[in-house]
Amino acid sequence: MRRIPIEYAREGDILGKTLYNSSGGMLLCSGTKLTERIICKLKNYGFYTIYIKDKYTEREIEEIIKPEIMARIHALHEDLQEIIKNSNNGMKVDIKGVNKNVRDINEIVNEIIYETLFNKDVLLNLENISIYDDYTLTHSINMMLLSIVIANESGFNMEQIKKLAIGCIFHDIGKTFLPIEIINKAGKLTDEEYELVKCHSEKGYEFLTSYTDLEAVSRNIALSHHEREDGLGYPRGLKSDEIHKFSKVASICDVFDALTSDRPYRRALPLHEAMEYLLASGGSQFDINFVRTFYNSINIYTRGTLVLLSDGREGVVYETNNGFSTRPKVRIYGEGGKKVSPYVVDLMGLNNILIEKVVHKFSFDM
Ligand SMILES: [Fe+2]
The missing domain is CATH 2.30.30 (SH3 type barrels.)
Known part of the structure; x- marks a missing residue:
């Protein structure tokens, strides 16, 4: 089984991995023989890459996060976004509700951490990271999984890994405050739009601080994941030692997952190219030591490539x-x-x- 860009799919290819929507609903079952019509539908649905079975690659790819778990997080995440949207429209925030929601997500995240750390080989083969149609949530989860890899390899203890992981899940929560047209904009942002997008770090941090019991180091990831080693990041322009190590790890994984994901305006980069980008930006944008740890701990060319x-x-x-x-x-x-x-x-x-x-x-x- 291997992952291919959808335009390489041909009539008669066998789908290797079941496709789900973000609420865990099945769209197309693995083993389905593809037709031109199905391929066309998948393209319209927004899938840029799919897994197919072929004669060269016999292995199966195990899911890291089971669809049921994904469905549970998705439902909680949607509820939270709803609360934020309502607060944007002047409604009072139900603090108890928010905290219950965050606690439930935290519990699932802890389950995922134990599962992934036990199943390290699966995690190191990044192809197992699932494809869902909800980019923000999928991206936050992938970023969290990658952060767990770096944290574990860097010798962080379990408490630290948990705090880092939950911070990753909420790192972009501030984007919920922005107009959806800007978040989903396919073309380049104007200067004004970019300035607005940059506010998501502070807005997310303020929300988490006002309405949740999350610890400061976890909340801080929302605030500082766009800071850079050279001080040219935002919102505060912090430099190397001023940036907390959780945010340093999170920023590497944020960029790596964004580069290796299909977006409406550009196709995913192959893993090795994304890794080259990280290595080239080590020292200026990223902490080079964490980049090296990451480089040494994942398989860039996974089996079946x-x-x-x-x-x-x-x-x-x-x-x-x-x-x-x-x-x-x-x-x-x-x-x-x-x-x-x-x-x-x-x-x-x-x-x-x-x-x-x-x-x-x-x-x-x-
Ligand atoms: Fe962000």
Whole structure:
């Protein structure tokens, strides 16, 4: 099974992973044979990438967060947004209701933390992160999962991981205060719109401070996740040591997940390109030590990724070498554009060969 951009889907392909909407409702069951009509519908529905089963990649992909859990968080999240919208319209905020809601979300987050830390191998293969149609919530959850990886690898204790994780879930809650047209705008924002968007950090922080019992370090993530090491971030222009480590971790994961997600105005970047961006921005935008920890702890080329090697060979990532995410074992299917009998090469022992790029189809299969 592997993930492909939807325009590479063909009539007759078999859907590898069930597609859900954000309330946990099933849209299309895994195993469904795709037709032109279904592919067209999925495009209209807003899916940019899907999983298909194919002859090169036999593995199954396990979900990190089960649809039932996703449905529960989604319902709670919707309720909270409703409360905020009502308060925007002048209604009194039901503080008890908000706190109950936040506590329930916190409980689910703790469940997810235990599950993901037990199931570390699953988490390190980022493809298991689910695709849902509610971007804000999905993004917050993915960002939380990535933050758990960095926090765990950096030796944060369980209490710290929990506080970081819940802060990630609410990091963009301030966006609920902004006009929906700006949040969903497909094109570039005007200067005025951008200034307005920047207010989401403070608005979110104020809301969490006024109406919830969340601890200061968790609330602070909403306030400081757009600060930068060089002091050019917002809202306060804090510099390296002035930024709390939770916010440093959160900002890396925020950007990484945003870059690797499909958005209405741009397609997801492959994981290795997003990682290159993080490495290049380490020191100026991000804390380089946390970026390195992240780099060393995730698999950029997950099993089943189709790749072109620098010597022209084409193959499928067959096994990852832990800690060396750019040097996996690759099962070769083609040489110089011609199909060959499959064999495995281990890039760990071949330092002169690089993965040149990720492909979605082999040249000899076109
Ligand atoms: Fe944000």
